[in-house]
Amino acid sequence: MIGQIIEKEHVIDYKIVPAEVDKTHSLQDKLLAAQRLGNEFKSKTTIVFQTEDGPKRIETTVWSLTERYIQIKSGVLIPLRSIIEVDY
Template identity: 75%
Template structure:
């Protein structure tokens, strides 16, 4: 799978759609850890998510997490059901 790397400021240019497989349950714990890393250590997380134009990868700080979304800088929300992979 080829994943295009984009700047977090460009996420709004893409229509985010659900991933083929909903990984919400499997990735929730990892996203909670990413939120802690972002808030306490200003550490960045790599998030791969699905768009109409194919998967995109962004390196960013996770500010908050709800049951449906992860929030990054500038109030940008990425639906959990669209996230394919999380690394830090």
């Protein structure tokens, strides 16, 4: 899995930019499953997303999913078009 590991609390310290390839549609099912895992089982998901400083990886609970963003702890939003990889 690619991406430098960072703490989820430090996501706000990085400028999130769109990934080279927008995987919003291909990752939709995985993101829905990650949201369900987070809400029903308090299970964490590994998410790799693109920043100006390169890919970053966090392990977090996905609290909610909209058409354009996922929401993690403390109301932090990550744009779907910036997500490179999702695993759980």
